[in-house]
Amino acid sequence: MKxxxxxxxxxxxxxxxxxxxxxxxxxxxxxxxxxxxxxRPLLNSYHHHAVLRFAEGDHRWAGVHAxxxxxxxxxxxxxxxxxxxxxxxxxxxxxxxxxxxxARFDDRARGPDGAVIYQxxxxxxxxxKWGRIVEQExxxxxxxxxxxxxxxxxxxxxxxACGTVAERRTSGxxxxxxxxxxxxxxxxxxxxxxxxPLESRA
Numbered sequence: 001m002k003x004x005x006x007x008x009x010x011x012x013x014x015x016x017x018x019x020x021x022x023x024x025x026x027x028x029x030x031x032x033x034x035x036x037x038x039x040r041p042l043l044n045s046y047h048h049h050a051v052l053r054f055a056e057g058d059h060r061w062a063g064v065h066a067x068x069x070x071x072x073x074x075x076x077x078x079x080x081x082x083x084x085x086x087x088x089x090x091x092x093x094x095x096x097x098x099x100x101x102x103a104r105f106d107d108r109a110r111g112p113d114g115a116v117i118y119q120x121x122x123x124x125x126x127x128x129k130w131g132r133i134v135e136q137e138x139x140x141x142x143x144x145x146x147x148x149x150x151x152x153x154x155x156x157x158x159x160x161a162c163g164t165v166a167e168r169r170t171s172g173x174x175x176x177x178x179x180x181x182x183x184x185x186x187x188x189x190x191x192x193x194x195x196x197p198l199e200s201r202a
Contacts, residue, residue, distance in 0.1 A: 019096055019099075019131075020092045020099075023092065023099070023101070023128075023131065024087075024090050024092075026045070027045075027087060027090065027101070027103070028087050029041070030042040030045060031085055031086065031087055031105075034075070034078070034079065034085065035084045035085065037079050039072070039075035039076065039078070039079055042075060043068065043071065043072055043075055045132065045133050046068055046071055046132065046133045047068075047129065047132040047133060047134045048067065048068050049066075049067060049134070050066075050067070050068065050071060050132075050133050050134050050135065050136070051064060051065070051066050051067075051134070051135050051136070052064070052065040052066075052070075052071050052074060052135075052136045052138075053065075053135075053136065053137045053138070054074070054138050055138060055139075055140050055143040055146060056143075057143055057144075057146055057147045058147050058150070059146050059147045059149070059150035060077050060150055061074060061077060061078075061146065061150075081109055081149075081153055082109045082110065083107050083108070083109045083118075084107060084108060084109065085105055085106065085107035085108075086105070086106050086107075087103050087104070087105055088104045088105075088106055089103065089104040090102070090103040090104075091103070096130075097129065097130050098127070098128070098129060099127075099128050100125070100126065100127050100128070101124070101125075101126040101127075101128065102123065102124070102125055102126075103123070103124045103126065104121065104122070104123060104124075105121075105122040105123075105124050105138075106119075106120070106121050106122070107119070107120055107122065108120070109149065111152070111156065112156060117149065117152050118145060118146075118148075118149035118152070119145075120140055120141055120142060120145050120146070121140070121141040122138055122139065122140050122141070123138075123139045124136060124137075124138055124139075125137045125139070
């Protein structure tokens with residue numbers, strides 16, 4: 001009886017170890033695919049009713065993303081933003097049918113000129129059910145960077161929409177505290193010159 005128990009216990013430990021290695025391997029492989037623009041492998045890891053909780057704030061990824069459709073939109077936005085990530089550490093706990101993953105995920109993005117315009121560090125808390133992600137919470141080192149990054153993306157997107165990429169001037173802010181714009185719609189041609197100090201406008 002003791003031998004059977006010991007054999008069964010040993011099998012459970014080996015199975016747990018193998019599953020852990022398989023999940024880490026798959027997770028890292030899915031992140032590499034995500035970095036290349038293919039979010040499908042990672043999306044398929046989520047349960048149909050999974051919930052992804054992301055940092056709150058004034059940016060496109062904020063809030064709760066419930067269900068695979070919303071998570072797909074989230075991942076598409078990740079890819080469209082040119083973000084690149086890497087899993088640097090990962091730890092598992094819990095039974096085979098309800099394992100939890102704690103992973104460190106570092107991400108960054110480059111602007112049109114190749115310079116890094118965003119980088120951050122994240123801890124992902126992932127709960128699974130028989131290998132499928134049912135819940136995920138992302139905890140960022142600096143959530144303010146996400147909002148700054150999103151605003152920078154919108155500047156770039158606006159520049160591309162009018163045939164050029166809007167770049168921030170080396171001098172930073174204008175006298176009035178507004179960013180310089182590389183182009184304006186024709187309907188705004190009669191607007192005041194916002195680069196001119198307020199006191200000089202009549």
